[in-house]
Amino acid sequence: MRPQSLETASISSGSSSPTRHSVSPTQRSVREDSTTSWKSSIRRIVSVLNLVPKEKSSFEKQQERKLxxxxMYMNRPQICRLPLKSLTS
Structure with missing residues (x-):
C-alpha cells in the first residue's frame, strides 16, 4: 500500500487488517527546523549584504568632499585659516 497522506498503512504479518501509524512528532519538527534554518540563513545573507558599502553617485561624493x-577648515586654529599671502612677516 502506498502512503496517501500523513498517515501510513501497513499490514502486519499476524492479522489481515491494516494498522495505521501516524507520522512521529520528530518528523514534523524536522520540517519546522528547516524553516527556522532557512529564515536564519536569509537573515545572515541580508546582514552580509548590509555590510557591503553601496557605491555613491558623483553628487554624493561631491557633497561629502565639501563637508x-x-x-577641516573650521577645526584649524585661527592663524591657519588665513591665506599665506596676507600674513605679515
Whole structure:
C-alpha cells in the first residue's frame, strides 16, 4: 500500500487488517527546523549584504568632499585659516 497522506498503512504479518501509524512528532519538527534554518540563513545573507558599502553617485561624493573640507577648515586654529599671502612677516 502506498502512503496517501500523513498517515501510513501497513499490514502486519499476524492479522489481515491494516494498522495505521501516524507520522512521529520528530518528523514534523524536522520540517519546522528547516524553516527556522532557512529564515536564519536569509537573515545572515541580508546582514552580509548590509555590510557591503553601496557605491555613491558623483553628487554624493561631491557633497561629502565639501563637508569634509568645511570641517577641516573650521577645526584649524585661527592663524591657519588665513591665506599665506596676507600674513605679515
Amino acid at each position: 569634509r573640507e568645511v570641517d
